[in-house]
Amino acid sequence: MALASGVRFAERALLRPWALLRGTTLGRTEPAAGGGGDGARRFGSQRVLVEPDAASGVAVMKLRNPPVNALSLELLTELVISLEKLENDKTFRGVILTSDCPRVFCAGLDLTEICGRNPAHCAEYWKAMQELWLRTYLSSLVLVAAINGACPAGGCIIALSCDCRVLADNPKYRIGLNETLLGIIAPFWLKDTYVNTIGHRASEQALQLGSLFPPAEALQVGLVDQVVPEDQVQSTALSEMARWLAVPDHARQLTKNMMRKATADRLLRQRDADTQNFVSFVCRDSIQKSLQAYLEKLRQRKG
Numbered sequence: 001m002a003l004a005s006g007v008r009f010a011e012r013a014l015l016r017p018w019a020l021l022r023g024t025t026l027g028r029t030e031p032a033a034g035g036g037g038d039g040a041r042r043f044g045s046q047r048v049l050v051e052p053d054a055a056s057g058v059a060v061m062k063l064r065n066p067p068v069n070a071l072s073l074e075l076l077t078e079l080v081i082s083l084e085k086l087e088n089d090k091t092f093r094g095v096i097l098t099s100d101c102p103r104v105f106c107a108g109l110d111l112t113e114i115c116g117r118n119p120a121h122c123a124e125y126w127k128a129m130q131e132l133w134l135r136t137y138l139s140s141l142v143l144v145a146a147i148n149g150a151c152p153a154g155g156c157i158i159a160l161s162c163d164c165r166v167l168a169d170n171p172k173y174r175i176g177l178n179e180t181l182l183g184i185i186a187p188f189w190l191k192d193t194y195v196n197t198i199g200h201r202a203s204e205q206a207l208q209l210g211s212l213f214p215p216a217e218a219l220q221v222g223l224v225d226q227v228v229p230e231d232q233v234q235s236t237a238l239s240e241m242a243r244w245l246a247v248p249d250h251a252r253q254l255t256k257n258m259m260r261k262a263t264a265d266r267l268l269r270q271r272d273a274d275t276q277n278f279v280s281f282v283c284r285d286s287i288q289k290s291l292q293a294y295l296e297k298l299r300q301r302k303g
C-alpha cells in the first residue's frame with residue numbers, strides 16, 4: 001500500500017507485533033476452494049483466516065476462535081500481524097472483517113485472560129488490546145465490519161475502529177459497550193471512539209447503562225451504518241467497500257488521519273499509564289470477584 005506520509009506516523013509509532021506467538025501458525029498459505037492463482041490464495045493463522053482477492057484489492061479477514069471469538073492474546077496478536085501483512089502488500093486497499101463462528105462476531109475480551117491472572121499477564125494482555133485498537137483505528141486500509149453475530153464490548157471496539165459497519169438484522173445480534181454490567185470501565189480511548197461515532201449524550205447514556213443495542217436501535221443511534229438481512233451482510237459489505245475504494249487512496253487516508261489522529265495520540269502519549277490503570281483496576285479483589293461471577297454466569301447459561 002502506497003501510504004501517504006501523513007499516515008505513516010501511525011506505523012512508526014506502533015510497536016512491532018510480539019515476537020511471542022504462543023502456538024500460532026502464521027504465514028501458512030493454502031489455495032482457496034476452487035481457487036488457482038495467487039489472487040485466490042488464502043493465508044492466515046490458526047485463529048484468523050484471510051481470503052485475499054488480488055483482482056479487487058480486497059481481503060476478507062475472518063475471526064475463527066470458537067466458540068465465541070473471545071479476544072485471547074493469541075487472537076489479538078494474529079489479528080495485528082494479519083492486518084500488518086495486508087497493509088504492507090501494495091495489492092490491497094481494503095479489508096472486510098467478519099466472523100467465521102456462527103452467531104457471534106466477537107464476544108470481546110477473553111475473560112479468562114484477566115481472571116485469576118498475575119499483573120504481568122494482565123499488562124501484556126492489555127498492551128495487545130491497545131495495539132489492536134491502534135492498528136485498526138489508524139489503518140491505511142479501508143476497513144469494513146461485516147457484523148454477522150453478537151458484538152459486545154471488545155467486539156464492538158473492533159467494529160468501531162472500522163470505517164463502516166454493516167450489521168445482520170437479527171435481534172440476537174446486539175452491539176454496544178456493556179463493560180459496566182461486568183463491573184469494569186471502558187478506557188478513555190474507547191470512550192473517545194464511542195463519542196466520535198454516536199456523539200456525547202448517546203455515549204454518556206449507553207456507556208453508563210452498558211447498553212447492547214439490537215439492530216434497529218444500533219442503526220438509529222448511528223452505531224452501525226446499515227442493517228441488512230443476514231444473507232446480505234457480505235454482499236452489502238462489498239458494495240460499501242466499492243464506495244469507499246472509489247475515492248483516491250491518498251486523499252481518503254490523509255482525511256482519515258486528520259479525523260482520527262488526535263484520538264489515537266491521546267493513547268500513544270499515555271500508553272504505559274493506561275496499562276497500569278487497567279492492571280491495578282482489574283487485579284483488585286472486588287473486580288476479580290465480579291469478573292469471576294460474570295464468567296460463571298456465562299458458563300451456566302446456555303443458548
Ligand SMILES: CCC/C=C/C(=O)SCCNC(=O)CCNC(=O)[C@H](O)C(C)(C)COP(=O)([O-])OP(=O)([O-])OC[C@H]1O[C@@H](n2cnc3c(N)ncnc32)[C@H](O)[C@@H]1OP(=O)([O-])[O-]
Binds near residue numbers: 067108110154295301
Ligand atoms: C475494559 C475493556 C473493554 C472491553 C471489555 C470486554 O470486552 S469484557 C467482555 C464482555 N463480553 C461479554 O459480556 C460477552 C459475554 N458473552 C455473551 O454474552 C455470549 O457468550 C454471546 C452472546 C457472545 C454468545 O452467546 P452463545 O449463546 O452463542 O454462547 P455462550 O454464552 O453459550 O458461550 C459459549 C462459551 O463461551 C464462553 N464465553 C463467552 N463469552 C466469553 C468471554 N468474553 N470470555 C471468555 N469466555 C467467554 C462461555 O463461558 C461459554 O463457555 P463454556 O460454558 O462453553 O465453557
